[in-house]
Amino acid sequence: MTTDPMARLELAAHRHAEAAQALTAARDDLVVEIVAALRAVREDHALTVQTETDIARLTGWEVAELRRLAQEADLVGMDPA
DSSP states (O other): OOOOHHHHHHHHHHHHHHHHHHHHHHHHHHHHHHHHHHHHGGGOTTTHHHHHHHHHHHHOOOHHHHHHHHHHHHHHTOOOO
């Protein structure tokens, strides 16, 4: 490994940018899958609360946030996954 501080800084900055892009892509994928799961259970209202709770548990997001994501997806015409 180089001892040049600028080279190490440049490498760290590059790694950070790559990680940030990967995190953004992973979050986008997660949102698409959340919306798809929520839409899938709309047909069976008996499962909605349980399923929303399960999705919230899996994602660590609040049920209200999941519902907001689904509403926004509907508003912008986000296609199902």
